Amino acid sequence: MRRYGKHTDEDDIRTRPGRRNTRPRTNIRPKHEDAAEGLVLTVDRGRLTCLVEDRVVMAMKARELGRKAAVVGDRVALVGDLTGKKDTLARIVRIEERTSVLRRTADDDDPFERVVVANADQLAVVTALADPEPRPRLIDRCLVAAYDGGLDPLLVLTKSDLAPPEKLLELYGDLDIPYVVTSRAELESGVAVARVREQLDGKITAFVGHSGVGKTTLVNALVPEEQRRSTGHVNAVTGRGRHTTTSALALPLSGGDGWVVDTPGVRSFGLNHVDPSRVIHAFPDLEPGTEGCPRACSHDEPDCALDAWVAEGHADPARLYSLRRLLATRERKEGD
Ligand SMILES: Nc1nc2c(ncn2[C@@H]2O[C@H](COP(=O)(O)OP(=O)(O)OP(=O)(O)O)[C@@H](O)[C@H]2O)c(=O)[nH]1
Ligand SMILES: [Mg+2]
Ligand SMILES: [Zn+2]
Numbered sequence: 001m002r003r004y005g006k007h008t009d010e011d012d013i014r015t016r017p018g019r020r021n022t023r024p025r026t027n028i029r030p031k032h033e034d035a036a037e038g039l040v041l042t043v044d045r046g047r048l049t050c051l052v053e054d055r056v057v058m059a060m061k062a063r064e065l066g067r068k069a070a071v072v073g074d075r076v077a078l079v080g081d082l083t084g085k086k087d088t089l090a091r092i093v094r095i096e097e098r099t100s101v102l103r104r105t106a107d108d109d110d111p112f113e114r115v116v117v118a119n120a121d122q123l124a125v126v127t128a129l130a131d132p133e134p135r136p137r138l139i140d141r142c143l144v145a146a147y148d149g150g151l152d153p154l155l156v157l158t159k160s161d162l163a164p165p166e167k168l169l170e171l172y173g174d175l176d177i178p179y180v181v182t183s184r185a186e187l188e189s190g191v192a193v194a195r196v197r198e199q200l201d202g203k204i205t206a207f208v209g210h211s212g213v214g215k216t217t218l219v220n221a222l223v224p225e226e227q228r229r230s231t232g233h234v235n236a237v238t239g240r241g242r243h244t245t246t247s248a249l250a251l252p253l254s255g256g257d258g259w260v261v262d263t264p265g266v267r268s269f270g271l272n273h274v275d276p277s278r279v280i281h282a283f284p285d286l287e288p289g290t291e292g293c294p295r296a297c298s299h300d301e302p303d304c305a306l307d308a309w310v311a312e313g314h315a316d317p318a319r320l321y322s323l324r325r326l327l328a329t330r331e332r333k334e335g336d
Helices: 136-149 166-172 184-189 191-197 215-222 225-231 276-282 287-292 306-311 317-332
Strands: 036-044 047-052 055-061 075-080 090-095 101-105 113-118 122-128 152-158 179-181 204-208 235-237 243-245 249-252 259-262
Touching (some): 036 055, 047 075, 047 090, 101 136, 113 204, 122 136, 136 166, 136 276, 136 317, 152 166, 152 215, 184 191, 184 215, 215 243, 215 259, 276 287, 287 306, 306 317
Parallel strands (some): 055 090, 122 152, 204 259
Antiparallel strands (some): 036 249, 047 055, 075 090, 101 113, 235 243
């Protein structure tokens, strides 16, 4: 697990240019030097579950944090009752600087961006090979969010007992993005767990994907049961009697130093917050072909060099189609 950064409250002390030192010193907030370090494991309506040393502590945001919201994966400073005993409540007085931020909006029109997970190193984009059907456009969108937020992507293709992975691997297998394929039998035998584990050790990995693709099944296989119970996994039963995850939850990998973050299934992955010029980074197979583009090319215009480059056989035309479609929906805000 990464060490926490040095504590300062300097960001919070507002100084007006030219008027420095005019504020009485007593207005400067105490630094909470005695605050404990914690990791946010879950957030549920203003109540945050934090790991402080080896204790699970309930906490709420201190008023001085204002509108800043702590999310799963945040490193925070806590004061107050840190015993973790029943009915105690600590206060979060500071959110440490984030190393990465996975953001999404409900759809491309939605100006309200939510931070799904903070400080994750890796984004596991989980896709079922069937039930539900794979949606490459959702994968592309998750990859854009990963690159934009500073997370390394990992593709996890589940349910290979129901459908073969070849078609998807044609699209994503050559992208230099690590991938793993899992099946029901391999999950039960532990083979799949070992394969996924190899990609997770020492990292904080957030699992995202459509509802029902098997994120929780996989995460549960990776985490010892007592850990799951002590952190209180929030689950709901769907109309069809299936369990579905209703809030993000960070869990320690069994027997290793790494964390996995299970998240609720998504229908779409809105990218309102992502600058369109950054979308190309999620298409590493196409990026070299942009060298011949005019300056500030949107890659969705007649002079774009990608058409000729792809026609020469350097990349799969389906991938250029995906890029264009994503760019078009981003610009015209049509939804996808
Ligand atoms: N056939 C098959 N079914 C699987 C596999 N992995 C998971 N499932 C099933 O798929 C269903 C959904 O699994 P979950 O792990 O709850 O899916 P999820 O992605 O967490 O879903 P949400 O929490 O709603 O986002 C369950 O009935 C699992 O038993 C697999 O490899 N093969
Ligand atoms: Mg789930
Ligand atoms: Zn271009």
